[in-house]
Amino acid sequence: xxxxxxxxxxxxxxxxxxxxxxxxxxxxxxxxxxxxxxxxxxxxxxxxxxxxxxxxxxxxxxxxxxxxxxxxxxxxxxxxxxxxxxxxxxxxxxxxxxxxxxxxxxxxxxxxxxxxxxxxxxxxxxxxxx
Numbered sequence: 001x002x003x004x005x006x007x008x009x010x011x012x013x014x015x016x017x018x019x020x021x022x023x024x025x026x027x028x029x030x031x032x033x034x035x036x037x038x039x040x041x042x043x044x045x046x047x048x049x050x051x052x053x054x055x056x057x058x059x060x061x062x063x064x065x066x067x068x069x070x071x072x073x074x075x076x077x078x079x080x081x082x083x084x085x086x087x088x089x090x091x092x093x094x095x096x097x098x099x100x101x102x103x104x105x106x107x108x109x110x111x112x113x114x115x116x117x118x119x120x121x122x123x124x125x126x127x128x129x130x
Contacts, residue, residue: 006030009056015040015064028053037061044069052076062088067109075100 005011006029015038028050034057038045044067052073060077062068062085072092074080078100085107094100 007032009033010035012037013039015045023047023051025050027051031055033057035059035061038063040064040066042066047071047074049073055079058082060084062086062107 003026008030009032011030011033012035023045025048027048031053033054036054036057036059038061041064045062045064046069049071050073051071052075054077056079057077058079059082060074060080061082065086067087067089068085070088070090072090074083074090075092075094081101082104083102083106084104087109088107089109
């Protein structure tokens with residue numbers, strides 16, 4: 001799906017009701033990507049750990065109403081400013097040894113006590129928390 005598109009900086013994609021709800025590992029090769037917006041049908045979507053390679057990503061906007069499963073590699077994205085969704089399940093917490101520029105964090109769910117022990121203090125410029 002993403003082959004040959006590695007120089008893109010913005011992707012706004014409607015996956016519709018496609019039965020494949022796992023993004024390809026090749027997404028991690030799009031190192032220039034700054035904005036990724038996805039919309040999809042009525043089933044959960046899973047991100048590969050290669051999402052952590054998107055060092056330039058500033059906005060991750062996940063508009064589907066169903067659960068989104070993000071790997072702990074999401075915390076490798078130091079330039080990420082906006083992480084938006086409706087039902088985000090993130091594996092892991094912000095790392096202690098990182099500084100984050102996250103300004104918007106919305107839709108995070110708490111399946112394993114994530115919010116109880118979360119290191120939100122590491123996200124020093126957080127402006128919107130929903």
